[in-house]
Amino acid sequence: MSRAIEGPARAGRLAQFASRLASPVALLVIWQIASMTGLLSPRILAGPGDIVATASRLIASGELINGLIVSFLRVLAGFSIALVAGIVLALISGLSRFGEAVIDPPVQMLKAMPFLGLLPLFILWFGIGEMPKIGLVAFGAIFPIYLTLYGGIRGIDRKLIEAGQTMDLGTTSIIRHIIIPGALPSLLVGVRYGLSVAWLSLVVGEQINASSGIGYTISYARDFMQTDVIVVCLLVYAILGLLTDGLVRMIEAYALRWRPEVFG
Amino acid sequence: MIPLVDIRQLTRSFGGAAVLDGIDLTTAPGEFVALLGRSGSGKTTLLRILAGLDTAPAEKLQLTTRRSVVFQEPRLLPWKSVIDNVALGLRHPDARTLATQALDEVGLSHRLDAWPLTLSGGEAQRSALARALVREPELLLLDEPFASLDALTRLRMHELVLALWRKHRPAVLLVTHDVWEAVALADRILVLDQGHFIREINVDIDRPRRRDDRRTGRIEAALLEDLGVLPTQD
Missing domain, CATH: 1.20.5 (Single alpha-helices involved in coiled-coils or other helix-helix interfaces)
Structure with missing residues (x-):
């Protein structure tokens, strides 16, 4: 039946x-x-068959995996910094009027800056090693995380906080049991958006003076007009982006399982 | 006996307009009081002051701290299971056992681990009732808790509230605009209008009270008149 x-x-x-x-x-x-x-012409764009062949060659030689790990670690480092800093700043400005007055205006001003344009400054400050790349990733990803969490905290239903007060919950308990879980859906949206910005920043950051990572492989391939290698690297960026997004979606499905639209 | 609520000359105004204008209210332990009034009469403001969610100047404002509230909306935390909502904030080593008992009393022992957003309106409000009662309040504040339920569920909730009140004996202050609800449940009915109590009725009729009883009918008619629903008939 x-x-x-x-x-x-x-x-x-x-x-x-x-x-x-x-x-x-x-x-x-x-x-x-x-x-x-x-x-x-393969000088414009290699064909799909060549691209597949190149991909298996790069995988077999270990070049692709090494580059992938290096690039992934850069995103991991930069994004972790953004996550911690974004959450701390959003908690301070979301939970107190004073914190909001101190933190929110400068963050909003910096947000207006085209952050990829900061790369020359980052190179001047941090040289051409790992720091400017990680810094650019962190700087790009921090805004979505800060903005969504801050908005989530400010958007918490006052009525739930009042209910908590009538249950004799202290401020710490209200933050822990009501405000943080209530703002979590917004934060997770910010994390997903922040991750896509992080990968974008990495692509840009790695084009400049990298000596390892996928971006380095791309620059090297550009010098030798190997369009097949470039396309393979771009595909790897896309796959990495999709994988990290899928990871956050899984976290979301678990953490927000109380929402009817998630389980039904 | 020390009253649980002892208020003299309570005044609360918003933007210069007095919503409560010199209210006196005392409530004895175990007493079931209904507070009737039209919307805007100040009844919710009074309940918020009693719940500690608002403050106002008064000659005397003595209140038990062992109080809990059921609001018009269940106000359960959607990210906590029903039992965790009930147990939240309980300072007791067996908080979950107590919460289980409380949910059993309201007939929800089969929904302990449910997410609040999957509950029906009646179930959610019964969870809110369990959450209030598990704290063993001396004063139970009910802010139109049945207003958004359908008529049948509301009648069942009336029976449930009476049963729980008989068992635990908190003083109850029920804010409502449903005249029959007040007559069916309360020992004493107060009518609030424009910041004053305009009537106080003691209801000395055995429960369960029937709507076709002549005595409840008389009280209902008088109250409806106070609320401006029926024209004065003389």
């Missing part, structure tokens, strides 16, 4: 999936044909 109901529904979903897959596959085929017939 249940299979009879499920069967057509599953077939329908499959058909929908296949129809969505059709045009990307067609594009790939056109791309491959254009490369094979010489219509698309």
Whole structure:
């Protein structure tokens, strides 16, 4: 009985999936044909077949994995700094009027700055080692984290805080049991957005004077016009971005399991 | 006997307009008082002062600190299970056992681990009632707790509240605009209008009270008249 109901529904979903897959596959085929017939020069863009071959070569030589680890560690370091600093700043300005007056205006002003344009300054301050890259990642990611958590704290339902007061909860308990969990959904949105900014900052930061990491591989490939290597590296960036986003989604699904839309 | 609530000449104004204008109120232990009034009559303001959520000048303001509140909305924390909501803030080594008992008393022992957003309106309000009673209050403040429930659920909640009141004997102060609710439940009914008590009625009728009883009918009619619903008939 249940299979009879499920069967057509599953077939329908499959058909929908296949129809969505059709045009990307067609594009790939056109791309491959254009490369094979010489219509698309490998100096402009390598063909899909070459890209796959290059990817397996780079994986086999260990070059890609090493670069991936180096780049991932840079994002991890920069994003961790952003997470801690963003949460601390948002808690201070979200929980006290005084903190808000001190912290919020400068943060809002800095936010208006195109932060990728700070790279020359970062290089002057920190040299060309790891610091400017990690610093740029941290600087870019801190704003979404700060802004969403701060907004989340300010948006907490006053009525829940009042209920806590009538239950004789002290300030610490109210922050711990009501304000932090209440602001968590907003914070997680900020974390996801911050992560995408972090990867973007890394891509830019690694183009400058890197001696390791995926960005270094890209610069090296650019000098030798290896478009296949460049595309492979870009795909790796995309996959890393998707993976970290998926990780946060998993955390979200667990931490926000009390929300009906998450479990139903 | 020391009254749980002893208030003289309580005045509260917002922006120059007095919402409560010289209120006197005393409540004895175990007494069930209903506070009736139209919207804007100041009844919620009075309850907030009694709950410690608002302050106001008074000649005398003596209040028990063992009080708990059920609001019109359940105000459960959606990220905590029902039992954790009830046990939250209990300073007792067996907080979860107490919470389980309290939820059992309101008929929710099968919903202990449910998320609040999955509860029905009646279930959520019963959880809020359990959360208030588990603190063993001397004074239970009810701020229109049944107003957003459907009529049948509301009648069942009336029975539940009476049963729990008989068992635990807190003094109850029920704020409502439902005249029958006040007549069905309370020992004493106070009518608040424009910041003053304009009527006080002692209801000496055995519970359960029937709506077709002539005595409840008379009280209901008088109260409706106070609230400006029925025209004066003379």
